Amino acid sequence: MIDIAIIGGGPAGQAAAQQTLAAGLSTTMIDEQARPGGQILRQPPATFAVKGWMNGRLYRPLRRLLAQTEADTRLDWRGETSVAGIERIDTHFRLTLSGAHGGTLLARRVLIAAGCYDMPVAMPGWPLPGVMSAGAVQTLLKSQQVVAGQPIVLLGSHPLLLVLATQLLDAGADIAAVLMPQTYGQIARAALPYLAGAIFSPGPLIAAGAAMARLRRAGVPMMMGARPLGFTGDGRLEAVDYTWRGQTHRIAAQAAAVSYGFLPQSDLPRQIGAAVRWARPAGGWETVCDGAMRSSIPGLYVAGETTGVAGADAAMAEGEIAGITMARDAGAAAGSGIARAQARRARMQPFIDLLRAVADPGDVWPQATPETLLCRCEDISVAQVEATMARLSPMADASAVKHRCRIGMGLCQGRSCEHALVRRIAAARGCDPDAVAPFRVRFPARPLPVDEIID
Amino acid sequence: MSRIVDGVTRPAPITIEIDGAMIQAHPGETLAAAIVAAGAYRMRDDRSGAPRGLLCNMGTCSECFVWIAMDGAWRRRRACLTPVSERLRIATHEGQP
Numbered sequence: 001m002i003d004i005a006i007i008g009g010g011p012a013g014q015a016a017a018q019q020t021l022a023a024g025l026s027t028t029m030i031d032e033q034a035r036p037g038g039q040i041l042r043q044p045p046a047t048f049a050v051k052g053w054m055n056g057r058l059y060r061p062l063r064r065l066l067a068q069t070e071a072d073t074r075l076d077w078r079g080e081t082s083v084a085g086i087e088r089i090d091t092h093f094r095l096t097l098s099g100a101h102g103g104t105l106l107a108r109r110v111l112i113a114a115g116c117y118d119m120p121v122a123m124p125g126w127p128l129p130g131v132m133s134a135g136a137v138q139t140l141l142k143s144q145q146v147v148a149g150q151p152i153v154l155l156g157s158h159p160l161l162l163v164l165a166t167q168l169l170d171a172g173a174d175i176a177a178v179l180m181p182q183t184y185g186q187i188a189r190a191a192l193p194y195l196a197g198a199i200f201s202p203g204p205l206i207a208a209g210a211a212m213a214r215l216r217r218a219g220v221p222m223m224m225g226a227r228p229l230g231f232t233g234d235g236r237l238e239a240v241d242y243t244w245r246g247q248t249h250r251i252a253a254q255a256a257a258v259s260y261g262f263l264p265q266s267d268l269p270r271q272i273g274a275a276v277r278w279a280r281p282a283g284g285w286e287t288v289c290d291g292a293m294r295s296s297i298p299g300l301y302v303a304g305e306t307t308g309v310a311g312a313d314a315a316m317a318e319g320e321i322a323g324i325t326m327a328r329d330a331g332a333a334a335g336s337g338i339a340r341a342q343a344r345r346a347r348m349q350p351f352i353d354l355l356r357a358v359a360d361p362g363d364v365w366p367q368a369t370p371e372t373l374l375c376r377c378e379d380i381s382v383a384q385v386e387a388t389m390a391r392l393s394p395m396a397d398a399s400a401v402k403h404r405c406r407i408g409m410g411l412c413q414g415r416s417c418e419h420a421l422v423r424r425i426a427a428a429r430g431c432d433p434d435a436v437a438p439f440r441v442r443f444p445a446r447p448l449p450v451d452e453i454i455d
Numbered sequence: 456m457s458r459i460v461d462g463v464t465r466p467a468p469i470t471i472e473i474d475g476a477m478i479q480a481h482p483g484e485t486l487a488a489a490i491v492a493a494g495a496y497r498m499r500d501d502r503s504g505a506p507r508g509l510l511c512n513m514g515t516c517s518e519c520f521v522w523i524a525m526d527g528a529w530r531r532r533r534a535c536l537t538p539v540s541e542r543l544r545i546a547t548h549e550g551q552p
Contacts, residue, residue: 032514032536039513044463045483045538051462080536082514099536117515129496129508136512136535144488145465147457148509149496171459235506236496265515376510376518379502411517416510447517449530 002026002076004326005095005107007083007268010038011062011312012113012304012319014069019323021074023332028076028105030083030097032446036069038115039135040312042143050145058203062312084444084453086110086272088297098448109299109326112287113319114265116305119282120416121156121260122374122382123366124230130237134259138164141171149255151176153240155228156259158359162211164257169218176253178215179226179242181364187224190357197350201313204351228366231256260361262309263419269306270441272297278434279308281360283419285438291342293322294329301326310352317345375417377410385421394429397437398422411447414439458492471543480539487512487519487535498534500548509535522546 004020006013009031020027029036035043041062044050054063069075078101085096095105118133125131130149134156137148141164151174154161165178182190191198198205215222229241229248239250263284266276275296276285286308293301303322304315320341327334368374370383388405389396398421401407407421408414414421418439426433444453458465465481472478473495480489487509490498497506498519510518512535519534524544534545 034538045481047466047481047483049464117511117513120510120516127501127505127507129498129506132509133511136509139512140488140491141459144484144492145459145463146488146492147459148491149457172461236508376501376507376516411520412515415515446514447520447531447533 001092001106001108002028003107003330004028004109004111005030005093005105006111006113007095008038008113008115008304009033009036009069009077009079010113010115010304010315011040011065012306012315012322013038013111014065015316015319016111016113016303016323016326017069017072017075018065019320019335020326021072023327023330023334025327025330025332026076027074028078028107030078030081030095030101030105032080032082032099034079036077036079037066038312038315039139041066042139044143044145048145054142058207061316065316082446082448083268084446084448086268088272088299091299093299096444096453098444098446098452102452109301109330111301111303111322111326112268112295112306113302113304113315113322114268114306116262116264116284116309117415118259119261119263119284119419120376121258121361121366122368122372122417122420123228124369124372125232125237126230126258127373127376128231128233128237129235130233130254131231131256131258134158134160134164134257137255137257138167141167147171147173148257149237149253150174151253152255152257153177153179153251153253154257154259155179155226155240155242157181157361157364158259158261159208159355161257161259162208162215164259165215165220166211169214169220175220176251177221177223179223179228179240179244181225181227181361182358183225187358190360191354194350194354194357198354200347201351204311204355227364230366260365261359262305263415264305264307264309266306267413267415267441267445269295269300269302271443271445272300274300274302278432281356281362282309283423283433292325292338293318294325310348311355314345314348314352317341317348321345374420375407375410377412377416378406378408380405380407380417385424389425389428396425398425398439399437401425402439408439413441413445457494469539469541471539471545473545474547482539484539485535486521486537486539486543486545489539490534497547506547511535522549
């Protein structure tokens, strides 16, 4: 039995581990990647040497934390391992692990700092190979040092696309276009209410401005107010269709990076029954916690994007708070910086709100057609889902639709389609998505070989 | 080739087999990255036989589920989380040798 299990090796998990290790608590960190860092600092393979890797100013505090984490010999690091299950047994927890360190792990306290993932957005042609999330393109670049395909089109409402575009430029990639559905005026109007407060986090705003200027200088076609229509190709992506300034265009592309926002990884909190709520505005489920990062389940803590997508700096602050709280609750010699970390986290909120407002796909969703697949695992189309919903009572929840037409029953456990189904049910009922009961989340949270769980 | 060369030092390449074709990969790379770098986007087929490729590259979506020959049997694994290794054999659709 260990004192602390930390699920996720990103900034939140690392910052928490620093606190629990300093307090003398045995700490195990589990992550699906081979090396710690999370998606923000997804490291190259240990066999690679990459000159000047992620050396931008904004990444420095994250890199410092990562260096400290990797140098700490007290940390029990378990990479290449998925957490498939979490249960509470008496006063402790049992985790079911799969992969390099498969088996069960008993822990007195658990921190879920499992991060987020790119929101999958159903639009015509999106299952074609070559159409990827912006995160996929970015992690191929950061970690594997591979350009996902050229020419590449970046599209969506999230400003992360600007960062990705500069990283692709650094790699010498051929960027065909950046298509953002908002106009500059819409972005300014969305940002305005938060600007005064966001002055406390000038770094990302300055970086966004610098990225814009750099893309212009490099001659990257930036089309603001462009509405992506879909993807075409024979067996793989060949072109992206969009409308811009009243005309329809087709642009050749071998790869597309799509970003309309991010959803918290919520499988494990929901599997164990922790309270969650619909995340605003992008959707998905964020885990409810108190100011000290305690979830609704005693002994279970959450930090970082699990509590609502807010970025790496917020994750670091929340991880520190969670680590100190866990040490306190364990009766160990806890660090004294909790009020400072809470104040730091609070100062970030206006910028986080600004980014959420600017990135909000609310008015600019791409349109799916009846043939568009909503569930990519079971190949269930929008038309099939609508027909199923029409046969059921309007009060039928997501699970009822799932049981009738198999949406969400595949390998991804609904991570790609559930948010879209809940939005459709809410729209049909004219209610808030929070009022729609989502799928029941079951073991396993990740696909695992059957022989790993049979003794 | 889509591997970044400037400033990146990789170990000497090895050869892996995808659907009977041999491609080069560097130890440490993920299978997904090796497939993308080789310009071969197919990772699996959907129910209609249409190809599917990498979507999330972080183990969340399972679109990159490939068949891997392991210990005399074909096992399914997420290509984005599987490191390449010498003599690795993978198939992108079921029933292949």
